Structure formats: C-alpha cells, structure tokens
Amino acid sequence: MLPGGAPMPSFEGATRWLHGEPTPAALEGGPVVVQFWAVSCSLCKDDLPTLRAWKDRYGPRGVRFVSVHMPRQESDTRVDRVEAVVTESGMDEPVAIDNAHAEAFGIALGRRGAR
Template sequence: MPMRLGTERPEIVGATEWFAQDQLPADLTGKTVLVHFWAVSCHICHETMPELIKYRDQYKEQGLELIGVHQPRYEADSDLERIKADIEKYGISHPLAVDNEQKIAEAYQNEYVPAFYLFNAEGKLFFRTAGDKGFEKLQPKIEQALGL
C-alpha cells in the first residue's frame, strides 16, 4: 500500500553508500523536502533529471531540500561507477543515498522509479507521484508546499 498523505517523513537510513551527504542538513525540521527515487537504468529518470535539477536550484532559496535515492531495479544498477557517471552527467550535487538493499524504498513504501515524495515544512507527506505523467504535476505542488 502506498504511503498516505499526511504521513510523517521517514528517516533516510539504510543507505549502502552516500554521495554529497555533507550537503544534507543535520535537521530537516521546518524544511520542505522532496525525496526523489530513481535508477540508472530508467529512461524516464534520465529524461526528467534536468528539469528536477532546475527545480532544485530554482526553489533552494525558498527552502526546498532535494534528496535523491538511487533505487536499483536490476543487479547492474548497483554499479557505483554507473551512478557516479550520472552524478557527473546531470550535476547531481544534492545528497544522494544509494539504496542497494532497498531499505529506504521499503520505509517509503516505494515501488517505482522515478518517484517523488514531497513533504511540507511540518514533515508530513504533502504530495506523491511517479513516472513522467506524475512529474508534470510536481512543480505546482512544490510551489504550493512552499507557499508561493
């Protein structure tokens, strides 16, 4: 069953590897947080990544925190070199957890990539969506959660 709106944001624990973890605020209280699940083998993930990076930069000053979670779909997705290549290609400078053991995906009850979980400043799930059609609905919800 998918995570219900209003659910508290689960902690992001169980990552097998972190990139840019030093960019993750020690305390996310009062922050609007977007958790993005993706995989290197996902074509739609690659198509939406540039726009997502644009949102990250566009709404940073208004308080948006983007946290990536790489959720492998296949054994080959666990290859850190492939993940590093995408980090470089797309300019992923936000915190990125590698979830090779699916512990974060389990905590978020996530089955899809790309998937987006938007939490408001109170730490409650405000919006969730997946796929390219769902991604089209994300920007207005980010603005709504930020009070813009």
Template structure:
C-alpha cells in the same frame, strides 16, 4: 506512504554522494525526495527539470534528496551510478539504496517517484511516473507558500 505521514529516517544507505543527510537536518524546510534509477530512461529525462527546481526554489528553502533505487543487479554497481550523478549534475545529496532500506520505508515501487514533504516533514504529495513532475509543480507551489499549506 500515506498523506500526512511523517518522513522516514534515512537509515541503511549503501553510500551517500554529495553529503549525507539526516532527517533532523531537514526539519523546517520543504523537502522533495526523488527516487530514480540509472537504468530508467524516463528518470534521466526528468533530471534536468529536477535540477532546475532545486536551483529555482532554493531561496524559498526547498531541499532535494535523491534516492537511487536499483532495478536490476547491474544497477547495484556504484561507480556507474556515481558517474551518472556527475553527468546529470545532481549536486544535491543522493542516497544509493542498494539494500532497499529506504525503498521499503517509503513503500516505493516506481521510478521516477516524487515525495513532497512540508516543513514539518509530513507527506503532502506523492507522484510517480512519466508525468510526475508536471503533476507535482502545483503541489510544490502550495508547500513553498506556508499559508497555502494550512488549507
């Protein structure tokens, strides 16, 4: 995806955990879309930080949606993914994308990957990889502060 591109619809999801999300439900709030995989060690290490941000920035309106992107046939087993969601306390909506519909819509190739959208659901920042969360924090502050978004 390119910067300022509009968020894709959440279509073709294999299964939702913690409630289904529709794009129109998110309009008016900044949104962090997070890609991860059960077989990705780095992804699992980043989940506590993601949860902390989800909780810390909730009052400022941040919405978090995680997307499980399978990296192998084994990753497509839904029950282990659900167990990981519970174990890592992902209480926000999680889409299991075994058909790669969202992966294709976002043109996503990496896990972990983070797509930060503003309240108009325009992409403001993309980051992937091990240091993704650290790089994302400054951008997150900008998106959560509306006057900064305009700059």
C-alpha cells in the same frame, strides 16, 4: 506528500551516500523533495533536468532535495555507474544508494517505472 500526512521516513542505513548524508535536523522545518531513480530507468533520467531546474528555482527559497538511487536490476548496483549519472546530470544534493529507502516511502520501481 506522503499518504495521510505521515512523517518522512528516516534515511539511516543507506548503503552509501554521495555528497554527504543529510542530518535529520537539516531536513526539518520545511519542504523536502525526495527523488527516486535508477540508472536503468530512462524515464527517471529524463526527469533529471526538471529536478535540476526545480532545485535552482526553489533551493534558494528553503526547499531541500534528496535523491535516492534504487537499483532495479543487478547492473544498477554498480556505484561507478550511479556516480557517472550523478556527475553528468549535475546533481549536487545528497544521493542515497539503497533500495530499502524507496520501500520505506512506499515506492516500487518496476519495469515500467515508479508506481
């Protein structure tokens, strides 16, 4: 939940999308799980199987999933590394590659993970 019941920020302007950019209409009318992660964040990658299980369980019930890769260091900006993790983990939901969207959601990813 966003603080104070705030509306979900727009995903417009992501640097790049994998698996297509979701339209605002596609994200309206029900719950949306937004996952923030980085290639260099081992804790984030450890959570990927749990998110896959949630998607398998709740996706058929109308829950939508969007992933936001938020680079925390220069090596995280390599799209080929992001694509490799997306493929290896079986992610098939829209994946935004951009740090600005994490900031719009009030997420900061430091050396110790998301805060």
